Amino acid sequence: MRPLPSSVHEMFYEGVCAAHGLSDLSGKERLAAIEKIPSLHLFLNVPPSIPSLPMLDGDLVTTAPTFASAEEWSGSGEAEFPGLEWCKEIFIGDCQMDVCILSKLCKTCLDVLTIYRATSTN
Amino acid sequence: MQDLSRRTDHLQGNIYQLALGHRISGIGAEFAASLKRNISGSHTALVDKLLADYGISSAKDDQAAYFAILELGNDICFYLPEETFARNWPGPTYVYHLNEANPWDGPFKGHCTHILDVALLFKNFDAHLDASARAVGEKLGDSIIDFVSGHAPWQATTKVKPVAWVLGGDAKTGSLVEDKPEKVGRRWTIFEYKDTMGWDTLHEAFIAFLGGR
Numbered sequence: 001m002r003p004l005p006s007s008v009h010e011m012f013y014e015g016v017c018a019a020h021g022l023s024d025l026s027g028k029e030r031l032a033a034i035e036k037i038p039s040l041h042l043f044l045n046v047p048p049s050i051p052s053l054p055m056l057d058g059d060l061v062t063t064a065p066t067f068a069s070a071e072e073w074s075g076s077g078e079a080e081f082p083g084l085e086w087c088k089e090i091f092i093g094d095c096q097m098d099v100c101i102l103s104k105l106c107k108t109c110l111d112v113l114t115i116y117r118a119t120s121t122n
Numbered sequence: 123m124q125d126l127s128r129r130t131d132h133l134q135g136n137i138y139q140l141a142l143g144h145r146i147s148g149i150g151a152e153f154a155a156s157l158k159r160n161i162s163g164s165h166t167a168l169v170d171k172l173l174a175d176y177g178i179s180s181a182k183d184d185q186a187a188y189f190a191i192l193e194l195g196n197d198i199c200f201y202l203p204e205e206t207f208a209r210n211w212p213g214p215t216y217v218y219h220l221n222e223a224n225p226w227d228g229p230f231k232g233h234c235t236h237i238l239d240v241a242l243l244f245k246n247f248d249a250h251l252d253a254s255a256r257a258v259g260e261k262l263g264d265s266i267i268d269f270v271s272g273h274a275p276w277q278a279t280t281k282v283k284p285v286a287w288v289l290g291g292d293a294k295t296g297s298l299v300e301d302k303p304e305k306v307g308r309r310w311t312i313f314e315y316k317d318t319m320g321w322d323t324l325h326e327a328f329i330a331f332l333g334g335r
Contacts, residue, residue, distance in 0.1 A: 066291070067202065067321040070210040090211050091269045091276075093218030093286075094204040097233035099196030113129055 002064045016114045020055035125140065150178050150187030153331055160327040161319065162334060168319045175311050197312040198325050200236075201303075206321075208286070208301065214278040216269060219306040222258050222290025234290060254294060261295040 017023050021035060022030045034042065054061055063069075063081055072080070079085050150173075157169050173179040176194045181187035208217045223236065225233040242259030243245050243266060251259070264285065265275035276298050279285050288306045289296030303310040315324060 011155045036234065067206055067316075067325065070206045074212045084212060087213070089214040089216070089269075091218075091266060091275070092204060092207050092211075093220060093239065094201055095234045095236055095238050096219070096221045097196065097224075097230060098190050098200035098236045100230045100233065101236040102192070102195055102199070116287045 001053060002060045003056045005056050006058075009053075009055045012050050016046055019047055019050075072083050131168050143190055146184050146188055149191065150181050153178060153187070153191050156331040156335060157327050160330040161323055165319050165323070168315065172315060172319070172324075176316070193309065194312075195328060196329050197309055198321065201308055201320055202312060202325075206333055208279055209281060209284065214274070216265075216275050217279050217284075217286035218262070218265070218296075218299075219288045219308065220262070220290045221256075221288065221293060221307045222255055225255065255290075257295050258290045261289055 014023070017025075017030055020034070020042070022033050025033060056062070061081070065080060073084055088118060092116055154169070154173050157173070158166060161169055170179070172194075176190050178187055178190045178194070181190055204217075208215055218239075220239045220242075221234050222238060223232045224230055224238055239262060242251075242255070243263050245256075245259060245263070248256050248259070269277040276287050277285055279301055284301035285298050286301035286306055287296050288299050291307070299305045303313070312321075315321065
């Protein structure tokens with residue numbers, strides 16, 4: 001699951017605001033309104049088409065690694081992302097049928113990628 | 123090791139409603155067309171070979187094609203990212219492959235489903251697991267506790283000598299084995315495409331297919 005640029009997450013945010021009837025408010029008013037909505041209400045009112053995905057925020061997540069770029073992780077150049085510097089050891093594994101999660105995510109993926117395609121061609 | 127590649131009997135109808143259900147009719151041909159749209163024309167012969175290698179072009183019906191596409195999705199979206207981290211992380215890296223069967227009724231009963239490792243680790247469902255599955259969970263838990271305590275749970279993997287702890291299923295609480303797909307219950311097929319088509323190209327094309335392109 002690769003991180004997506006902030007332009008895509010902006011669309012998710014607009015969707016969350018629309019789901020709570022906040023679209024017509026200013027940015028400041030929106031934040032104030034969101035703070036007053038109970039967490040459970042906030043959570044339940046977000047439609048399943050709006051996914052929870054990592055974002056390229058330029059701070060914690062600065063890049064989306066690829067299979068090709070991973071080959072350079074042990075090289076002498078600048079680290080591709082901060083964790084390569086501070087994370088000394090990892091414990092990692094998989095489940096034989098991890099893909100089963102795609103059976104539930106697929107509709108979400110479809111929506112995300114439709115949005116992504118729309119923004120990336122603008 | 124369990125050979126997953128022909129275990130279509132484990133799939134039941136309701137998975138399709140959750141996933142590509144609206145596209146199950148003719149999904150093999152649709153997938154083939156999607157890959158050819160999204161992968162350079164210079165790789166057409168490779169795409170055909172990939173579709174044959176995964177049994178997608180030869181699938182006897184839509185359900186078999188769907189399952190074969192899922193297997194390719196597993197390899198490019200889950201197994202290879204894990205493999206890539208394991209192979210390339212600069213520091214000590216401890217690798218496991220879990221092959222325990224999900225005991226609960228549903229479309230993936232009998233398969234080692236996503237986050238089954240987490241369910242075993244946190245023991246919340248131990249009352250529903252048999253002794254063998256609980257033992258697998260205890261081994262995984264002990265290993266993670268070792269790791270977070272600063273102790274090596276087993277020998278770290280290296281590029282020269284890749285090793286992984288394989289546990290669950292026939293392996294029970296497991297053993298350290300050479301981390302090669304055929305020795306850890308994974309498919310070798312995808313590795314053939316690393317230097318020809320390229321995994322990033324294939325990954326992008328698979329995501330495009332999920333997105334309906």
